[in-house]
Amino acid sequence: MNALRKHIHPGWLIIAPLLVMVMALYLGPILNILWLSVTDPEPGFGNYAKLGESDALIRILWTTVRICIITTVFSVTLGYSIAYAMMHCHQRQKNYMLTLLLVSFWISILVRTFSWLMLLGRRGLVNVALEDIGLIAEPIAFMRNELGVLIGMIHYMIPYAVLPLLVSMQAIDQRVMDASRNLGASGSQTFLRIYLPLTTPGLVASTLLVFILSLGFYVTPAVLGGGKVLMVAEYISVQLLVTLQWGTAAMLAALMLFGVLAMLWIMSRFMKLSTVFGGAAR
Amino acid sequence: MRGGLFSLFNRVGAWVLLLFLVTPALIAIPVSLTPKRFLSMPQGELSLRHFEKLFTSQEWLSSFFQSGVIAVSTSVLATTLGTLCAIGLWRVSSKYSELVRAFLLLPLIIPQIISAMAFYRLWIPLGLLDSYAGLILAHTILAAPMVLITVSASLATFDPKLEQASKNLGASNWTTMRRVILPSIKPGVFAGALFAFILSWDEIVVTLFISKFSVYTLPRRMWNGIRENTDPTVAAAAVVLIAITLIAFVIFAIQSRRNTKNTAS
Numbered sequence: 001m002n003a004l005r006k007h008i009h010p011g012w013l014i015i016a017p018l019l020v021m022v023m024a025l026y027l028g029p030i031l032n033i034l035w036l037s038v039t040d041p042e043p044g045f046g047n048y049a050k051l052g053e054s055d056a057l058i059r060i061l062w063t064t065v066r067i068c069i070i071t072t073v074f075s076v077t078l079g080y081s082i083a084y085a086m087m088h089c090h091q092r093q094k095n096y097m098l099t100l101l102l103v104s105f106w107i108s109i110l111v112r113t114f115s116w117l118m119l120l121g122r123r124g125l126v127n128v129a130l131e132d133i134g135l136i137a138e139p140i141a142f143m144r145n146e147l148g149v150l151i152g153m154i155h156y157m158i159p160y161a162v163l164p165l166l167v168s169m170q171a172i173d174q175r176v177m178d179a180s181r182n183l184g185a186s187g188s189q190t191f192l193r194i195y196l197p198l199t200t201p202g203l204v205a206s207t208l209l210v211f212i213l214s215l216g217f218y219v220t221p222a223v224l225g226g227g228k229v230l231m232v233a234e235y236i237s238v239q240l241l242v243t244l245q246w247g248t249a250a251m252l253a254a255l256m257l258f259g260v261l262a263m264l265w266i267m268s269r270f271m272k273l274s275t276v277f278g279g280a281a282r
Numbered sequence: 283m284r285g286g287l288f289s290l291f292n293r294v295g296a297w298v299l300l301l302f303l304v305t306p307a308l309i310a311i312p313v314s315l316t317p318k319r320f321l322s323m324p325q326g327e328l329s330l331r332h333f334e335k336l337f338t339s340q341e342w343l344s345s346f347f348q349s350g351v352i353a354v355s356t357s358v359l360a361t362t363l364g365t366l367c368a369i370g371l372w373r374v375s376s377k378y379s380e381l382v383r384a385f386l387l388l389p390l391i392i393p394q395i396i397s398a399m400a401f402y403r404l405w406i407p408l409g410l411l412d413s414y415a416g417l418i419l420a421h422t423i424l425a426a427p428m429v430l431i432t433v434s435a436s437l438a439t440f441d442p443k444l445e446q447a448s449k450n451l452g453a454s455n456w457t458t459m460r461r462v463i464l465p466s467i468k469p470g471v472f473a474g475a476l477f478a479f480i481l482s483w484d485e486i487v488v489t490l491f492i493s494k495f496s497v498y499t500l501p502r503r504m505w506n507g508i509r510e511n512t513d514p515t516v517a518a519a520a521v522v523l524i525a526i527t528l529i530a531f532v533i534f535a536i537q538s539r540r541n542t543k544n545t546a547s
Contacts, residue, residue, distance in 0.1 A: 009373070009374045009376070010373075010455075011369075011370040011371070011372075011373035011374035011379075012370060012374060013370070014366040014367065014369060014370040015366075015367050015370035015371055015374070015379070015382065016370075017363050017366065017367070018363040018364065018366070018367040018386065018426055018430075019367065019382060019386065021363065021419075021422075021423065022385075022386060022389065022423055022426070025401075025404060025419060025420075025423060026388075026389055026397070026400060026401075026423050028404065029399075029400035029401065029403045029404035030392075030396065030400045032400075032403055032404070033396070033399055033400060033403060078299055081292055081295055081296055081299065082296045082299055082300065084292060084296075085289075085292050085293045085295070085296030085297075086296070088289060088293075089293060097296065097297070097300055099535075100300040100301070100303065100304050101300060101303065102531065103304055103527070103528070103531055104300075104303035104304045104307075106480065106527045106530070106531055107304075107307050107523075107524060107527050108484045108501070108520075108523050108524075108527065109484065109486070110484070110486060110501055110504045110505060110508065110520075110523075111307055111310060111504075111520040111523050111524060112306065112307055113508060114310060114504070114508050114516060114517070114520050115306045115307045115308075115309045115310055115520070116306060117508060117511065118309050118310070118313055118321065118517075119306055119309055125309060125323065128323075155302070155303065155306065158299070158303060159303065187288070188288075212391060212393070213393075215393060216392075216393020216394055216395050216396065217393075218394065218395050218487045219486060219487065219505075223508055223509070232395075233393065233395040233487075236395055236399065237395065237398075237490070237491070240399065240402065240491070241491070249399065250399075253395070253396045253399055256393055256395075256396060257392065257393075257396055260391065260392060260393065264391065268384075
C-alpha cells in the first residue's frame with residue numbers, strides 16, 4: 001500500500017470522483033453505442049453498408065455537411081470582421097462590443113429560435129415589413145427550408161467563431177504590422193501577407209469549432225427546418241424515439257463521433273484545446 | 283493601422299452584425315404583450331394577460347421550479363467535482379494528467395445529440411429516465427468541464443509557492459486547500475458555478491431524451507410551446523428568460539470587475 005502511494009500522486013485522489021463518474025456514466029454508454037453500430041440488429045457492418053444502399057441516408061448526410069460548410073464559412077468570415085473591429089478600436093468601444101457579443105452568447109437558444117420563428121414566418125415581422133414598404137408582393141419563404149435553418153444557425157454560431165479569433169488576434173505583436181508598413185508595404189499587403197497568416201491558428205480553431213458545433217446541432221434545424229430540412233441530429237432522434245432503430249442511429253452517431261474526434265485532433269495541433277474552450281466559456 | 287476607410291467600414295459592419303446578434307431576441311417582448319389568444323404582434327392595445335397566465339399556470343410554475351432545482355443541484359455538484367478535479371490535475375501536472383484533462387473536456391464538445399443518446403441508453407437499465415437524479419447527473423457531466431476550464435484558468439495564475447509556504451508553516455492538506463487555495467481561485471469557481479447553472483437551466487437536447495412526464499423542465503415546456511406555435515405564453519416565458527439572462531450577466535460583470543480590481547490593488 002505504501003509502495004503504491006509513493007508511485008501515485010495524491011492529487012489523483014481528488015481527480016478520481018469526476019473521472020470515474022465520466023468514465024462510467026458517459027464513456028461507457030458511448031462505447032456501447034459504437035458497439036451497437038456493428039451488432040444491432042445483427043453482427044457485422046450491415047448498418048454501415050446501408051450508406052451505400054440508401055439514397056435517403058446519403059441525402060441526409062449531404063444536407064448536413066452542406067449546411068455545416070455554409071454556416072461555417074459565413075460565421076467565420078463575419079466573426080473575423082467583428083474580431084478585427086474589436087481589436088482595432090478604443091478600449092471603451094471594445095468593451096461595449098464584447099458586452100453585446102456575450103449577451104447574445106448567453107441568450108437561451110430556445111428564445112432565439114422562437115424569435116426567428118416570429119420574424120421569419122409567412123406572416124412574420126420581416127415579411128410583413130417588406131410587404132408594407134412594397135418591396136415584395138408575395139411573402140418570401142424563409143422557413144421550412146434551408147434558408148431559415150442557415151439564418152438561425154449562423155446567428156447562433158457567430159459568437160463561437162469570434163472568441164477563438166479574438167484570442168489569437170490578442171497574441172499578435174502590433175509592432176510587426178508597423179514594421180511591415182515602415183518597410184513600404186501597403187495596408188492591404190500588410191493585412192494579407194502578415195496579419196492574416198498570423199491569425200491562422202485562430203482561423204483554424206474557429207472554423208473547426210463552428211463546424212463541429214454545427215454538425216450536431218439539433219434545435220434550430222428541427223424548428224426552422226420544419227421537417228423539410230432533415231439533418232443527421234434530427235434523424236438520429238427520430239430513429240431512437242419514433243422508429244426505435246438503434247443500429248442505424250448508432251452508425252450515424254459513430255460517423256459523427258469519429259469526424260468530430262478527427263477534427264479535434266487537427267485543431268489541437270493549431271491551438272491548445274483548453275484555450276479554444278476557455279475562450280468559448282467566457 | 284490599415285487604411286482608415288476600410289477600417290471604418292469594417293467597424294460599422296461589425297456594429298451592425300453585433301446588433302443583428304442581439305436584437306432578434308427582442309421581438310419576444312411585443313409578441314408577449316399581444317392581447318390576442320394566438321401568437322401575433324399587438325396592434326394598438328397591449329395586455330399583460332400572458333404574463334398573468336405564465337405566473338398563475340400550475341404547469342409553467344412547476345417547470346420554473348423543477349428547472350431551478352435541477353440547475354442549482356447541477357451547479358453545486360459540477361462545481362464541487364470540477365473544482366476538486368482541477369486542483370488535482372494542477373497538482374499532478376504530468377503527461378497523464380494532461381491526457382485526463384483533454385478527456386474530461388470531451389462532454390463539452392461531443393455533439394449533444396450523441397451525449398443524449400448515451401445517457402438515454404444507460405438511463406433505461408439504471409431506471410433513471412424521467413427522474414430528477416437522471417437529469418442532474420447528466421447535466422453535471424456536461425457542465426463539469428466548464429468548471430474545470432474556469433478553475434484551471436484561475437489556478438494558472440496562482441503561485442504554487444503559497445501552497446508550499448502554508449504547508450511549511452504546518453497547515454494540513456485540507457487546511458491549505460480551504461484557507462489558501464480556494465480563496466485564491468474563488469473567481470474561477472464562481473464563474474464555473476454560474477456557467478454550470480446556465481448550461482443546465484438552458485439544456486434541451488439531452489433533456490428531450492431523458493425526461494417525459496414527471497420532470498418537465500422550462501426548456502422542455504418552451505420547446506413544446508414553440509413546436510405547437512400558438513400560445514403566446516411562450517413569448518412571455520421568453521421575455522422572463524431574457525430578463526434572467528441580463529440579470530445573471532450584470533451579476534457576472536460586477537463580480538469580475540470586482541475581482542480585477544482586487545488583483546490590481
